[in-house]
Amino acid sequence: MPELPEVEGVVRALQPVVTGKVIRHVQVSNTICTSINEGKACIIKGMDPEMFSDALENMKIKEIKRRSKYIFFYLNKNNIDYVLVNHLGMTGAWFHVHSLNEITESKFQKHIHIVLTFEEDEFLVYADIRRFGEMRLLHSIEEFPPLLEIAPEPFSEEALTHFLAISNMPKYANKPVKEVIMDGHVIAGCGNIYATESLFRMKIHPSRKISRISEKRKTELFRTIVAILQESINVGGSSISDYRNINGEAGGMQNRLQMYGKKACPICHTNTKQMVISGRNSVYCPKCQR
Numbered sequence: 001m002p003e004l005p006e007v008e009g010v011v012r013a014l015q016p017v018v019t020g021k022v023i024r025h026v027q028v029s030n031t032i033c034t035s036i037n038e039g040k041a042c043i044i045k046g047m048d049p050e051m052f053s054d055a056l057e058n059m060k061i062k063e064i065k066r067r068s069k070y071i072f073f074y075l076n077k078n079n080i081d082y083v084l085v086n087h088l089g090m091t092g093a094w095f096h097v098h099s100l101n102e103i104t105e106s107k108f109q110k111h112i113h114i115v116l117t118f119e120e121d122e123f124l125v126y127a128d129i130r131r132f133g134e135m136r137l138l139h140s141i142e143e144f145p146p147l148l149e150i151a152p153e154p155f156s157e158e159a160l161t162h163f164l165a166i167s168n169m170p171k172y173a174n175k176p177v178k179e180v181i182m183d184g185h186v187i188a189g190c191g192n193i194y195a196t197e198s199l200f201r202m203k204i205h206p207s208r209k210i211s212r213i214s215e216k217r218k219t220e221l222f223r224t225i226v227a228i229l230q231e232s233i234n235v236g237g238s239s240i241s242d243y244r245n246i247n248g249e250a251g252g253m254q255n256r257l258q259m260y261g262k263k264a265c266p267i268c269h270t271n272t273k274q275m276v277i278s279g280r281n282s283v284y285c286p287k288c289q290r
Ligand SMILES: [Zn+2]
Pocket: 265, 266, 267, 268, 269, 270, 285, 286, 287, 288, 289
């Protein structure tokens, strides 16, 4: 699943190529249309696909930003502002191409769901293999309250203060540290990969209760998470499973991961163990992490 660094990579790649462009035409896949007609939610949320296409046509992309793991496309049509909020889910990917044939990996080619046409030979394509991604066209983010409840950006000044304050709340006291740091209300954008890595680097067992970690260690843990997120952004994110940047390229962070997906600890060579925490598989070293 793309986490904050991967989404940041997508946004940085999109910014120079689509900012200022006007969406001339929108094509939505039959899969989306059929699913929604049958009452099943599929990618486009809160709007029927035809309305979504009509609304987006002739909108100008003013700006693209990342917030946590969301991509915000700030749009304007007839002097009215809109925001298209996109979450990539497990396998969402954007491709900026001059022909759909440029998407050479068949697993993405087979799962093209939204095609935005700028010019006759310029397209922005959304492909999503497992279809857990989401698109919401809003007037402002206030229309979708969960966006307002996300913790501050981890790189912002208030993020550490927020993390310490929220993680001290009684409702978190008995929760495993890994569950707490993966909670978007506590830290924005830290998913399974980066939570696993930061706990390993800090030698903290993923199931340790957050209330049993000192303020000093929590501060160090937070700084470690931020450093790993930044390191991953710098090398283009992790290409675990199906993440691609908009040119179909993989990132380089997966080569730097020390614990996520590992069978043995790189430090003590003990076999790693796994446990499920808040529904996600957690890998850890039973010797190094306490
Ligand atoms: Zn170890």
